[in-house]
Amino acid sequence: MERPPLKPFSLTIFFPCHNEEANVERVTRLAVEVGRKVADDLEVIIVDDGSSDETGPIADRLEAEIPEVRAVHNNPNRGYGGALQRGFSEATKNWIFYTDGDGQFDLNELPPLIPLLEDHDAVSCFRLDRKDPAIRKLNAFAWTTLVNALFHINLRDIDCAFKIYPKTFIDETEIHSTGALIDTEMLAKARNKGLSIAQVGVHHYPRTAGEQSGANPAVILRAFKELFKLRKNIQLSGRETA
Numbered sequence: 001m002e003r004p005p006l007k008p009f010s011l012t013i014f015f016p017c018h019n020e021e022a023n024v025e026r027v028t029r030l031a032v033e034v035g036r037k038v039a040d041d042l043e044v045i046i047v048d049d050g051s052s053d054e055t056g057p058i059a060d061r062l063e064a065e066i067p068e069v070r071a072v073h074n075n076p077n078r079g080y081g082g083a084l085q086r087g088f089s090e091a092t093k094n095w096i097f098y099t100d101g102d103g104q105f106d107l108n109e110l111p112p113l114i115p116l117l118e119d120h121d122a123v124s125c126f127r128l129d130r131k132d133p134a135i136r137k138l139n140a141f142a143w144t145t146l147v148n149a150l151f152h153i154n155l156r157d158i159d160c161a162f163k164i165y166p167k168t169f170i171d172e173t174e175i176h177s178t179g180a181l182i183d184t185e186m187l188a189k190a191r192n193k194g195l196s197i198a199q200v201g202v203h204h205y206p207r208t209a210g211e212q213s214g215a216n217p218a219v220i221l222r223a224f225k226e227l228f229k230l231r232k233n234i235q236l237s238g239r240e241t242a
């Protein structure tokens with residue numbers, strides 16, 4: 001994989017939003033403010049994932065108001081992985097940063113990550129003090145242990161939505177997951193291609209608005225199904241290239 005240049009710094013920031021009418025404007029404005037400080041060439045993409053609330057119209061209004069902002073809409077909803085896939089396929093800049101559209105991460109923690117790209121191909125953060133109920137933390141620990149063992153990813157927090165990838169990696173990698181497993185698929189493929197991945201702690205804040213949905217049993221069941229499919233898929237592709 002060819003590494004894009006860091007100077008001038010060309011950056012896409014995107015975030016998936018499913019019914020985030022109370023969060024999308026704040027997150028977008030902060031993304032623009034922070035992005036303008038670090039990037040020479042910036043775009044901010046709001047991925048409205050088939051929201052049934054006012055997220056879509058708010059995103060369109062922000063696009064009309066702010067030159068760097070683009071709003072795209074998945075209709076109907078395509079799930080977290082489908083929303084990330086849309087963001088990656090819409091991104092046009094050299095480096096692609098994504099986070100959640102629910103405001104649980106602080107975009108101000110993006111600038112210190114950029115110098116890490118001098119020595120690394122990608123950055124994948126971990127949550128320093130996850131603001132989630134104990135049962136979700138336990139589930140996350142078990143899941144991360146399993147996934148690290150299956151795919152040799154060796155990162156502390158696979159699903160942390162605070163990551164930077166080079167566009168060259170995105171362009172040459174096929175991603176299939178439409179559910180929560182997308183982070184695992186991308187990191188496993190990045191490891192297979194030998195990318196060096198920096199990991200840095202970031203803060204994680206409780207949701208202040210909107211509905212929590214990450215612990216939904218249907219989401220978890222789907223993630224397990226996808227995990228075993230992905231395991232097969234990655235084993236097969238490993239054999240083909242061996």
Ligand SMILES: Nc1nc2c(ncn2[C@@H]2O[C@H](COP(=O)(O)OP(=O)(O)OP(=O)(O)O)[C@@H](O)[C@H]2O)c(=O)[nH]1
Pocket residue numbers: 015016017018019020049077078079080083100101102104132207211212213214215
């Ligand atoms: N749950 C869910 N989130 C989506 C979907 N599409 C996009 N998203 C966005 O993906 C981000 C992460 O989803 P969250 O529901 O916050 O998941 P989480 O942060 O793991 O868990 P909680 O915030 O604790 O529920 C948010 O910005 C959502 O708006 C979808 O189909 N389902």
Ligand SMILES: [Mg+2]
Pocket residue numbers: 100102104207
């Ligand atoms: Mg969240």
